[in-house]
Amino acid sequence: MKHILILILLTSNSHTSTETKNDSIIGTWSYVETVDLRTEKEKAKAWEVIPSQPMIYGYPKLTLFSNGTFKKYQNPDWVDSGKWELKNHKLILSEKMWIENKLEEVVNVYELKSITENTLELGTQNLYDIYKKIK
Numbered sequence: 478m479k480h481i482l483i484l485i486l487l488t489s490n491s492h493t494s495t496e497t498k499n500d501s502i503i504g505t506w507s508y509v510e511t512v513d514l515r516t517e518k519e520k521a522k523a524w525e526v527i528p529s530q531p532m533i534y535g536y537p538k539l540t541l542f543s544n545g546t547f548k549k550y551q552n553p554d555w556v557d558s559g560k561w562e563l564k565n566h567k568l569i570l571s572e573k574m575w576i577e578n579k580l581e582e583v584v585n586v587y588e589l590k591s592i593t594e595n596t597l598e599l600g601t602q603n604l605y606d607i608y609k610k611i612k
Contacts, residue, residue: 499563505540506597506608514603539608563589568599 513520538550541561547570549557559572568587573580590598590605597608 501592501594502563502568502597503541503543504610505538505612507611508537508539509607509609511606512600512604519603538611540612 537552540548540550542548545560545562547559547561549570551557557572557574559570561571562569566589568589570585570587572583574583575581576583587599588601588605590600590602592598595610597610598605599608600606
């Protein structure tokens with residue numbers, strides 16, 4: 478009986494922490510800066526590993542809605558939208574995009590480095606984007 482109670486408590490605690498992260502991440506986030514702590518050698522090697530990957534910059538504004546949808550605002554005329562989810566400490570953004578005259582689903586996965594009430598950090602220990610909550 479004691480083991481069952483411990484298991485129930487552990488399960489309910491992990492569920493609560495996931496809900497808290499989901500609640501904390503909902504809102505509009507404004508891009509502040511990219512922090513790059515990689516060495517020159519690491520930066521050069523990254524392009525050798527994935528030479529076709531373009532440089533990725535943070536979006537000026539990112540809104541995550543409680544219904545699981547999002548909007549990314551590059552400027553007032555350029556808004557992307559799709560669905561988001563948090564899974565295994567990763568923010569997953571899925572959207573439909575036209576690629577070579579074909580509508581395809583594009584999935585971007587960002588490591589959730591850190592989240593507080595007002596700050597969101599997406600990326601790795603050495604390369605990450607910082608966002609501030611504005612709504």
